Each structure stands twice: as C-alpha cells, then as structure tokens.
Amino acid sequence: MFMSEPFVLFSSSHLLALLLLVITSLLLYAFKGFLQHNPRGKSIVRYALAGLLAGSEAILDIWNISKGACSPRYTLPLELCSLTLLLSIAMLLTKSRLLYGILFFAGIGGALQALITPNLAYAFPHIRFYQFFAAHILIILASLYMTWIENYRPTWKSIGLTMIFLNIAALLVGIADYELGANYMFLMHKPSTASILDFLGPYPVYLLAEEGIALFIFTIMYLLFFVLPGKRSNAGKTRGHSAI
Template identity: 85%
Template sequence: MSDPFVLFSSSHLLALLLLVVTSLLLYAFRHRLQRSPQGKRILRYTLAALLAGSEAVLNIWNITEGTWSPRYTLPLELCSLTLLLSIIMLLSKSRLLYEILFFAGIGGALQALMTPNLGYAFPHIRFYQFFTAHILIILASLYMTWIENYRPTWKSIGLTMIFLNIAALLVGITDYYVGANYMFLMHKPSTASILDWLGPYPVYLLAEEGIALLIFTIMLLLFFVIPEKMSRTGKSRDHSAI
C-alpha cells in the first residue's frame, strides 16, 4: 500500500519546481521555436500525445486495479475536461478553445498542483500521472501563448465563465444521477484544498465564482495588459528621446 500524499513535502515541491523549469525553458526557447515550423509542429504534437498518454495511463491503471467506476473515474473533473480540450486545441490550433483554456486550464491546473486531491505519494504511478497531466495542461496553453502568439482578451474571461457554468450544470446533473461528486459540486474533497477556506456547501460554490473571476482578471493583467502597457511606455520614451 502506498504512503499517503503529504502537502508541500519534498516530492511535492520538486514537482512544482518541474513546472517552473519547464515553463522557463519553453519561454527561453520561444523565439527559436517561432522560427522553426517543423519544431513548432513536433512540440505541439508531442504535447498533445503526452496529454493523451497521461489520460490513457490513468484509465488503464483504474481498470487494472479494479477501481474504474462511473462514480469516480469519468473525465468530468475540471482538469480532466481541460486536458481533453487541450489536446483538441493543440491539434486544431483552435483560438476559441485557447481563450477558454488559458484561464480555465492554467487556473484550474495550477490550483490542483498547489493543493492536490491525491491519495498517493511519490513514487506511486498516480503521483507521476497526476503531476505530469496537470503540468502539461499548463504548458499547452503557454505554448499557444508564447510560440503561436495567441492572446486572450477581456471577452475571453466572460467566455471562460460561461464555459465553466455550463460545464458545472452538465456535470452537476451527472453527479446527481450517478451519485458522484465531480468538480466537487456535491461536497468538498476529503483532502486539503482551497475550498476549506470558502465556507460550507453550497457557499463555497458561489465563492469559487468570484475567486475564478478575480484570478482570471489578475492573469490577464500580469501576462498581457501590464507588460504591453510597459512596452508601449518604453517605446514612447525612446521616440521622445530621439
């Protein structure tokens, strides 16, 4: 039997460090990749294949362990949905999916990485699969941003909120009929998470809406609005100096 996962243990911190390192490498090599159509295509398909592989590993493990169940293992968690949509985004280069996944994918996966709903510690296969899948979800949207030069807008935040509420409605109906708790719409997870700070059911569901909107706004400001404003200010100063 595997040891239980420990929040912010050395293995957890190393997994978070892996996210930071891979993101920095992607950013550092962005210009080289932008100039190489073949390199971009290889990386895009590789990310899609790794995402599909991580989902396949999860399902194979559940089947072989006899733990597969429509109550627990359907791909109806937010990160499962964004993983599958990230594969489609990478293969189709869909701008519509990018606008949603930049916020829902990165925001959801980052929260999951910080407070994993995971019962298995390193070096269990579920530990590897969990962190690999969530890191790849983030890298997929960062790839589309830094390599393909896609950009979300303020309207993208509204689109993402609509997507999340439609997804929650459909998943909630499924939860009710199969007795499940996908997206934690029926109750909080048994492991520590940010939901513990948001009040009892169903208050935390409403609080999640506000937090999601705040996080998406901060992401847009930090990634795009502020840097672009600083860039324009720097250019105007250069012109005035001339």
C-alpha cells in the same frame, strides 16, 4: 504487498513537482524565439504536448482498469482538469482560438490550483503521483505554448466566455453527479484532502465563492500576462522615441 505512503502537502516531492512546472515553463519561454522561427520545431513541440496529454490520460485509464477501479461514480473524465486536458488536446491539434481563449484561464487556473493543493491519495513514487503532476503540468504548458510560441492572445471577452463555459460544465456535471451519486468537480461536497475550498465556507456557499474567486483570478492573469507587459512595452517605445 507494497503499500504507497499517503500524499503529504508541500512535502519535498510535492515541492520538486512544483519546481518542475517552473523549470519546464521557463524552458518553453527561453526557446520561444527559436521555435517561433522554426515551423518544424513548433510542430514537434505542439504534437508532442498533445501526445503526452493523451498518454497521461491513457495511463490513468489503464491503471484504473488494472486495479478494477473503474466506476461511473469516480473515473469518468468529468473533473474540471479532465475536461481541460481533453480540450487542450483538441486545441493543440486544431489550433482553435476559441478553445485557447477558454483554456488559457480555465486550464491554467484550474491546473495550477490542483498542483498547489492536490486531491491526491498517493505519494512519490507511486504511478498516480507521476501521472497526476505530469497531466496538470502539461495542461498549463499547452496554453503557454499557444501564448508564447503561436502568439495567441485572449481578450477580456475570453474571460466572459470562460465563465460561461465553467457554469455550463458545472450544470451538466452537476446533473451527472446527482444521477450517479458522484462528486465530480466537488459540486456535492468538499474533497477529503486539504484545498482552497476549506476557506470558502460550507456547502453550497463555497460554490458561489468559487465564482467570484475564478473571475478575480482570471482578471489578474489577464492583467499580469497581457495588459501590464503591453503598457511597459509601450512606455519603452515612447522613451525611445523621445530620446531620438
């Protein structure tokens, strides 16, 4: 019987998966001008992303069922990335600005952290390896699509809403963890695999540290994506007018 090798952090397959994120993001950005002026193309990409997200979740469910691994303690969609995946589908289908404001930060931030330090037991070429990286890359691409193609923009208020969303989600998931004896969102203890939580102290200190880190990362994301580019653009326009 074939046994999958365990996942190795920053192995060649892991680094190639991260490279795939970079390539697909760059391609989306490179074609933004074409898609912005092509309504049919925009719809195709938007619905394709939604369909691929749904497909990745369906593949996970089918795999769990086929292995007899379905359990309320382990396979409910209560991880942060599972929640943002489902909400990303809703955002793409409804073009909700409220969901976008939350998912730009929670979706990209959470999925990126998961991609860098995956809580994954299976290495390439196991189907769970493909499913894991595809799902998390697609979560990021969904919000980048809404940013670059649909020209959506979060605000400072979006960061506050995202923090509220995360805390409400943590409260509800924490109740489920307690009732089920589960550990969704790692609210009861750290994951068994290496992660950023290893540097944030013991339970429950790391939960409080996550709050500050999330707020810091969201602020940096907003500055890098929107504030600084806006200032550079305004500075360029000012220099242009001065030269006339």
